[in-house]
Amino acid sequence: MYTLYTRVSMTAEDRVYCLIKLLLYTAKEENAEVTPTKLQKIFFLLEKEKGVQLGLDFEPFIFGPYSKKLSDYLDKLIELEEVEEIEKEEVRDPLSDAVIGYIRNYVLSTEFKPEEHEKEVETFFREWVRKSKDEIMNYVYKKYHEYFGFPKAKKTY
Numbered sequence: 001m002y003t004l005y006t007r008v009s010m011t012a013e014d015r016v017y018c019l020i021k022l023l024l025y026t027a028k029e030e031n032a033e034v035t036p037t038k039l040q041k042i043f044f045l046l047e048k049e050k051g052v053q054l055g056l057d058f059e060p061f062i063f064g065p066y067s068k069k070l071s072d073y074l075d076k077l078i079e080l081e082e083v084e085e086i087e088k089e090e091v092r093d094p095l096s097d098a099v100i101g102y103i104r105n106y107v108l109s110t111e112f113k114p115e116e117h118e119k120e121v122e123t124f125f126r127e128w129v130r131k132s133k134d135e136i137m138n139y140v141y142k143k144y145h146e147y148f149g150f151p152k153a154k155k156t157y
Contacts (some may be wrong), residue, residue: 016073020083020133022112023129024083024124025113030129038133040065045136056069082108082110088104090101
C-alpha cells in the first residue's frame with residue numbers, strides 16, 4: 001500500500017487514489033455516506049483550506065466546484081473494484097415520472113489502513129464526512145460562491 005508522504009516514488013495519481021480510499025475508510029468508520037457531490041466538495045476544501053496540492057483543477061459548475069480529474073480517479077478505482085458505487089434511489093422527472101438518474105454513494109471495497117502520518121488529513125476528512133451534503137454545500141457556497149454557476153465556454157478562435 002502506498003502512503004501519502006513516505007514513498008519517494010509515489011506519483012500525484014497514486015496520492016489521489018490513496019486519499020480517496022482514506023476518505024472512504026473514514027466515512028465507513030463514521031457510518032457516513034459519501035455521494036459524488038460530497039466527495040467533490042471535501043476534496044475541494046482539502047486543496048483550498050488545508051493547502052494540499054493535488055492538481056485536481058476544480059472549475060465552477062452548477063452545483064459548485066467540480067474536478068473532472070477527481071471523477072476520473074474515482075472511476076478508475078471503481079473499475080479496479082477497490083471502490084464500489086451503490087445506486088441507492090431513483091431520481092424521477094417530476095413531470096413525466098421517468099427515471100433520470102440515481103442517488104449514489106461510494107464505499108471502500110478493499111482493505112485499507114491509514115498510516116500514522118496521515119492523521120492530519122484523516123482528521124480533516126472525519127470533520128467533513130460527518131456533515132450532511134447540504135451543510136457542506138452551504139459552507140462552500142458562502143465561502144467560495146464564485147465556483148457556482150455554469151462552466152465557462154472555452155474560446156476556440
